[in-house]
Amino acid sequence: MLSFRGFVEKLRNDGKLIELKKEASLDLELASIMKELDGRPVYTEKIAGLPGARAAGNVFSTRELVADYLGVKKEGLVKKLMHAIENPSKPALVQSAPVLEATESEVDLSKLPIPVHAPKDGGPYFSSAIVIANDSEYGRNCSFHRLMVIGKNKVVARILKRHLDQFISRAGGELDVAIVIGAPINVLLAAATSVEIGKDELAIANTLSPLQTVRLENGIEVPADAEYAIEAKITRELADEGPFVDLTETYDIVRKQPIVEIKKIHHRKSPIWHVLLPGGLEHKILMGMPREPTIWQEVGKSCECTGVNITPGGCSWLHAVVSIKKKSEEDGKKAIEAAFRGHKSLKHVVVVDDEIDIYDPASVEWAIATRVQADKDVIIKPNEKGSSLDPSADPHTYATCKMGIDATKPLVAHGKNFERAEWKKVDAKKYL
Ligand code: MN
Numbered sequence: 001m002l003s004f005r006g007f008v009e010k011l012r013n014d015g016k017l018i019e020l021k022k023e024a025s026l027d028l029e030l031a032s033i034m035k036e037l038d039g040r041p042v043y044t045e046k047i048a049g050l051p052g053a054r055a056a057g058n059v060f061s062t063r064e065l066v067a068d069y070l071g072v073k074k075e076g077l078v079k080k081l082m083h084a085i086e087n088p089s090k091p092a093l094v095q096s097a098p099v100l101e102a103t104e105s106e107v108d109l110s111k112l113p114i115p116v117h118a119p120k121d122g123g124p125y126f127s128s129a130i131v132i133a134n135d136s137e138y139g140r141n142c143s144f145h146r147l148m149v150i151g152k153n154k155v156v157a158r159i160l161k162r163h164l165d166q167f168i169s170r171a172g173g174e175l176d177v178a179i180v181i182g183a184p185i186n187v188l189l190a191a192a193t194s195v196e197i198g199k200d201e202l203a204i205a206n207t208l209s210p211l212q213t214v215r216l217e218n219g220i221e222v223p224a225d226a227e228y229a230i231e232a233k234i235t236r237e238l239a240d241e242g243p244f245v246d247l248t249e250t251y252d253i254v255r256k257q258p259i260v261e262i263k264k265i266h267h268r269k270s271p272i273w274h275v276l277l278p279g280g281l282e283h284k285i286l287m288g289m290p291r292e293p294t295i296w297q298e299v300g301k302s303c304e305c306t307g308v309n310i311t312p313g314g315c316s317w318l319h320a321v322v323s324i325k326k327k328s329e330e331d332g333k334k335a336i337e338a339a340f341r342g343h344k345s346l347k348h349v350v351v352v353d354d355e356i357d358i359y360d361p362a363s364v365e366w367a368i369a370t371r372v373q374a375d376k377d378v379i380i381k382p383n384e385k386g387s388s389l390d391p392s393a394d395p396h397t398y399a400t401c402k403m404g405i406d407a408t409k410p411l412v413a414h415g416k417n418f419e420r421a422e423w424k425k426v427d428a429k430k431y432l
Pocket of ligand 1: 141142143163195196197198199201
C-alpha cells in the first residue's frame with residue numbers, strides 16, 4: 001500500500017497531478033483553486049508566508065482513483081469494503097516510523113498550511129483530520145472531525161453524538177487523542193465507515209490493505225506512514241464552532257463544541273498537509289462511499305441486493321440508489337426500509353431492478369419514469385431523525401421527512417411491458 005505521499009508521487013509520475021507554479025494564500029485562495037480544479041489532484045509547495053510548506057488536495061477525487069489504488073474495479077469497491085468490515089484484522093505495531101521523523105513540542109498552528117476554505121467560515125479548518133482515541137472497554141475508535149483553529153495551540157472540534165462523544169463522556173469529559181493528517185486511503189476509508197461501537201476502524205483499514213502503526217507517548221497508535229500525527233487533549237471547555245461549509249456546500253450553523261489542546265506535533269520530513277475541499281468530489285468520495293457497505297448489508301438481510309450508489313448529486317450523503325434482484329412483490333418496499341437502517345442520514349432512496357445502471361442518473365430516472373405509480377410506490381416517512389448536514393432538517397433535533405421510491409417493476413406485469421426494447425445489433429459505420 002502506498003502512503004499518502006507515495007500516492008501523490010504516483011499521480012505525479014502518471015501525469016495526473018497539477019502542481020501550482022505561483023504562490024497561493026491560505027486565506028481562501030488555495031481552497032478556491034482546488035474548487036476550480038475539482039476532480040483533479042492538486043499539489044503545492046508555494047504557500048504564501050510559509051516557505052517549505054507543502055499541501056495536496058483532490059487526491060482521491062474519483063471512484064476510479066480509489067478502486068485503482070486498492071486493485072479492484074469501481075463496482076467491486078463496495079464489496080471490498082464490506083469484506084473488510086466483516087473481517088477486521090489487527091495492524092502490525094512497529095517501533096520506529098516515518099511519522100516520528102520530526103517532533104515539534106513548541107506548538108504553533110499558524111506555521112502549518114491550514115486553509116480558510118470559504119468566505120464565511122469561522123476560521124482556518126483542519127478538514128481531513130482523523131481522531132484516534134482509546135477506551136478501556138470498547139478499544140479503539142477512529143473518526144473524521146473538522147477542527148477549527150482558535151489559537152496557537154487550540155482548535156475546536158465538531159463532535160456528533162457518536163462513538164468519540166461516548167468515549168469522552170466515559171472518560172469523565174477529558175480525553176487524550178491523536179489527530180492524523182495525510183493518512184493512506186485504507187485508513188481514510190475505514191475512518192469514514194459507520195460500524196458499531198467497539199469495532200476498531202484501523203483493523204478494518206488493515207484488512208483493506210496491510211497497515212503498520214506506531215505508538216505515541218500518549219499511548220495512542222497511529223498509522224506509521226501518515227504525514228502528521230498530533231498528540232492532543234479534548235477538554236471540558238466549549239467554544240463556538242462554525243460556520244463551516246460542509247458536504248452539502250451550504251454553511252453549517254455555529255454550535256458550542258469542545259476545545260482541543262494540541263500538545264505535540266509529530267510529522268514526516270517535509271510533511272504534506274492534506275486539504276480536503278469541503279463539498280468537493282474528494283470529500284464526497286471519502287465520506288459517502290464508505291456508507292454504501294452498511295446499506296448493502298441491511299438490504300441484503302431482507303432481499304437480494306446487487307448494488308448501492310450514494311450519489312454525488314445528493315451530496316454523496318442524503319441520496320442513494322439501491323439495485324435488487326426482486327423475488328417477491330414486497331422486496332422493493334423492504335429494501336427502502338432497510339436502506340434507511342443502513343445509513344441513518346439517508347433522506348431519499350430509489351430502489352431499482354438490477355438491470356438498471358445505478359451509476360447513470362438517466363438510467364435511474366428512466367426506471368422512475370416507467371415503473372413508478374406515486375400512490376403505490378412512494379413511501380413517505382415524516383418526522384424521522386435525519387442528518388445534521390441537511391439545511392432543510394431541524395438544525396437542533398435533525399427532524400426530517402424521508403422518502404423512498406420503489407422503481408422496481410412488478411413481478412407479474414399484467415399485460416404491460418416494462419422491459420427496455422432490445423435493438424438489432426448493426427455496425428452503423430458500415431453504412432456511412
Ligand atoms: Mn467507531
